Amino acid sequence: MSARSNVAPSTLSVELQEGGVAVQYLDGRETFYHGVPEPVEGAVQTPPGKEVHVLVTDADGVEGVMTYVNDRNTHDDILESTGVGRIMLDSDDETQLFPGVTVGTDGYSVVVEADLEVVDGRVFVFAEDEISEHGYELVSE
Numbered sequence: 001m002s003a004r005s006n007v008a009p010s011t012l013s014v015e016l017q018e019g020g021v022a023v024q025y026l027d028g029r030e031t032f033y034h035g036v037p038e039p040v041e042g043a044v045q046t047p048p049g050k051e052v053h054v055l056v057t058d059a060d061g062v063e064g065v066m067t068y069v070n071d072r073n074t075h076d077d078i079l080e081s082t083g084v085g086r087i088m089l090d091s092d093d094e095t096q097l098f099p100g101v102t103v104g105t106d107g108y109s110v111v112v113e114a115d116l117e118v119v120d121g122r123v124f125v126f127a128e129d130e131i132s133e134h135g136y137e138l139v140s141e
Helices: 076-082
Strands: 012-017 020-024 030-034 038-041 043-045 051-057 063-069 085-087 094-098 101-106 109-114 123-128 133-139
Touching (some): 012 051, 043 133, 109 133
Antiparallel strands (some): 012 063, 051 063, 051 123
16 A cells, blocks of 8 residues: 555535535536535544545635545545545544644544634535445534
């Protein structure tokens, strides 16, 4: 397995739809996260072993930055061409992903917390694999 590095995200187009969240990459492709994200107060701890994507949008929800957490499958050049970022964490590690948004690990799970008084927008967390998709939105208590 080759080493993967942190990659800074770019601003992407976002569309909040009735059936989910669409994100358009810089290369014109689009991904769709199915289902309305479940509102969660405080922090989200994802199921273990899932691919985790964190999307932080602007206040209007039309632009945002997407970061993959501990993604070991996507090459750096693909992330750079799509505008998606990546953060690599060690076990039981924590870092600030964006102002007001922290991400950490707890075993094989990822924990995302947001101080929504600092974040000027919305924070979504998507956790998926070939079997299931989970979508969450961090909301004020």
